[in-house]
Amino acid sequence: MAEHDLVVVGGGPGGAAAAITAASRGLDVVLCEREEIFGERPGETLHPGLAPLLGQLGLEERLEPFIHARHAGIWVEWGGPRAFMDYGGDARGSWEGFHVRRAEFDDLLLARAREVGVEVRRPCAVTALLGENGTARGVMTEGGPLGARLVADASGRARWLGRALGITSPARSPRFIARYGYVEGACSARDAAPLLCGDASGWTWTARVWEKTYQWTRLSFGARQTGDWLPEELRSLTSLTRSRGADVTWRIAERTAGPGWFMIGDAAAVLDPTSAHGVLKAIMSGIAASDLAAGMLRGRLPPEGSATAYHDWLAGWFAQDIAQLIRFYRILNASLFG
Template identity: 30%
Template sequence: MRETTQVLVAGGGPAGTTAATVLARQGFEVTLLEKEGFPRYHIGESLLPSLLPVLDVLGSREAVERHGFTRKTGAFYDWGGQEWQLRFDTPDRPANHSYQVIRSQFDHILLENARRQGVRVRERTSVRRVAFTEGRATAASWTSPDRGDGETAFQCLVDASGRAGILAARQLRTRRFHDVFRNVATWGYWRGAGPLQGAPEGAIGVFSLPGHGWLWAIPLHDSTLSVGLVTDKRSFNRARYEHGSVDAVYGKALGQCPLLSGILDGAELITPLKTESDYSYVSETFCGPGYYLAGDSACFLDPLLSTGVHLAMYSGLLSAAAICSVLRGEVPETHAQRFYQTAYRHAYERLLILVSAFYNIHDGRDTYFRRAQALSHRDQQGLRLHESFLNIITGIEDLADVQDDAVHALFTRLRQPVDDRHPHGLGGHGTSHMLPLPTSPQQAAAGLYLTLTPRVGLRRTT
């Protein structure tokens, strides 16, 4: 079977459904191919308030609100011997919140919304390979148990295939893993856990461990608690060798956290443990002739600051805006892709340094610079990562001057909105300004910025 579409989206997760829905709402013909049947399981359950404006753009916020997910009003950190509450509501944003979601349900809501908005959705359809004609992506071959094998020709492709990475991981082989974030996560679901005293309503709990690693606790609306362990790969393998099993490593880690052990007293682990490793990576480029990489297909950081779904939907919206302007003839593709590469890369790198700073918050400013250089080492083609690393890192070096209360200082910065005059500064975790959408000339990337009204697209700075 051979067919054509204006835009083909590979993947039905948050990145794919965001891009597809925005494009369909702008009147373009969009086909979305998803290898699994929804609803399907996925990790990444704690969302940030920065996603609420994106849900508004998709027309799906009401459905998410109505579903009954746990309302997340902040976060609780027991980190490095200090306890800290981060409340999303502030005097200027009293109703700011987000959600703790069961991803199978949340992702299904977004996929069904895309279908209602006019996206041609095909589940259980796996993209096998993308064909290039004279260096440009032009068609994708796919297979489905319901429809057999086929090929779809397109004007533009959004690769939102997640960790599988149809282009970056399988074909172009442009993905590289972060040596400093070779982590392992293992997690399960508990029933009967008690509340986390002193935490904001519906808050995620984050607890650092002595030596290596940390734990998360996420309350879900089905009365279960998602509890996960994150540690570096070397420590995890050594602990598994010493204790004999992943379950023993997990149990040992819980025993090292009195606060979390307390709320699990009397609770029951009702699922087998799941484990993932080597999940921090980035592609050398986020787009190319005829294609864009969105969400986990392009990069993934670390679960520490709950940035996965944020980056997915952020990139889905930016890629859709770029494609809209190109297909309408408003912006040349090379300019639109330069905008996308710059804006998405900056968002990713900024969060990369945030996560790195958090892991090393007590180590002093020299550590920040060493870590930044390690993260920005030369890749296989001898190209340095974005030079904004140095600009970003200077925004947190003064944390070393307040070591007695470094967590407090970091969170004080994270709560502040980004200053447009200093776009590389930290700020806004917990508000929709955490990573502001580039919707003003002051936030322009490569001479272009995002516009959402009267229609989604890119606009040139004067």
């Protein structure tokens, strides 16, 4: 069985960032993505902090045609009057967030991965882990085995590797299900910037993601959202899809790195979308994991210490985020976190 340096499971932003970084450091990388074609997926609102990271991946210049709308901040109504929270700026001007179609954005990242030498296998679902006693030695795919010195799990909320190794990701919040959908038409109030609106029973997000198309997300603390619900400001518009649900209960794996493996992005840790950084975190963790992987495989970094450093970094980041989110949620509903 040929042995690669790294196999990446999942071709979302986390997996692609890991693959690009590792190949740019000279590693022999294979990425397996189970979907042949990406459909619409949520996660279109991207934070300005992503631009320098995309530059690092060699993409900043190429991103422009894929940006469908820009915004200088977001409107927030959360236990008080509606206020505009801008992203800030510097001497060159305001920092702007932007909207992409995730299918296009994810394809752009995978095209860049191929360009720097990654072998992208698609469609190629990974079905099992090869290795013993919690050590990864490669993966089994629908097309046969793939040997690798390191395995990176970027399978998103599927948490493929955690399930394969029996590593749990305990819930750190009440069960949160986000419902989301897309509508077509005009809502001029939402054209310049998204809105996050909280109430005692949950919150609603609305954003114009591309021309004449708005995305909404609703997270209800208690009662289930009915299938045909729409936010008030979008009720006169036409639904493009049936609404869908996603489990966004806060979780982090008890271990996010170990002998021969790393977990990246949502496969490692999930927060609900009010944290607004899911794609940014997936890309940052992909870059960090592959930097460590390259150091380990070149004998410059100790494997065990690197796995511990990676986990401590992710866990510290997660702890800070949930402390902030709990404070934020308590403004709406004091009993939610006891």
